[in-house]
Amino acid sequence: MTSIEGAVxxxxxxxxxxxxxxxxxxxxxxxxxxxxxxxxxxxxxxxxTMEMLGLQDEIEDILITLGGQYHLIRLLKGRGNGGLFLYVVLDKSKSNLAMARHQLKRIESDLDL
Incomplete structure (x- = not known):
C-alpha cells in the first residue's frame, strides 16, 4: 500500500x-x-440500492471525493474472500487518482487471502 503515491x-x-x-x-x-x-x-x-434497482452487477470500487482527500473503497473478489474490501485515503494534492486505482487493482491481484 505504501507504493500508492499520496496515501495517508x-x-x-x-x-x-x-x-x-x-x-x-x-x-x-x-x-x-x-x-x-x-x-x-x-x-x-x-x-x-442495487438490489432494489434489480442490478445484477458487481461493485468494483467506490470513490468518495472530499475537499482535500480521495477515499477509495475496493471490494475484493476471488478465492472466497468472504466480504473484504481495501480502503485507502489519499491526499488529493499529492496523488494521481487514475494511478492509485490502477495500483489498488494490482495490489488486489497480488493478495493471497
Missing amino acids: GAALVDYTSGMALGTLGGGKDLDLTVAAAGNTDVIRAKFR
Missing part, C-alpha cells in the same frame, strides 16, 4: 462485521477503525 492511510476491512483486519498509516485525524466501520455502511447501502 489504508485498511483491509471485513464488511460483514465492519472490523478492520489490518491498518497502515492514519493518525489522530484519521482513525482507520472508525472509517472501516463507517465505510461498511456505505457498501451495505450500495448493495441494498
Whole structure:
C-alpha cells in the first residue's frame, strides 16, 4: 500500500462485521477503525440500492471525493474472500487518482487471502 503515491492511510476491512483486519498509516485525524466501520455502511447501502434497482452487477470500487482527500473503497473478489474490501485515503494534492486505482487493482491481484 505504501507504493500508492499520496496515501495517508489504508485498511483491509471485513464488511460483514465492519472490523478492520489490518491498518497502515492514519493518525489522530484519521482513525482507520472508525472509517472501516463507517465505510461498511456505505457498501451495505450500495448493495441494498442495487438490489432494489434489480442490478445484477458487481461493485468494483467506490470513490468518495472530499475537499482535500480521495477515499477509495475496493471490494475484493476471488478465492472466497468472504466480504473484504481495501480502503485507502489519499491526499488529493499529492496523488494521481487514475494511478492509485490502477495500483489498488494490482495490489488486489497480488493478495493471497
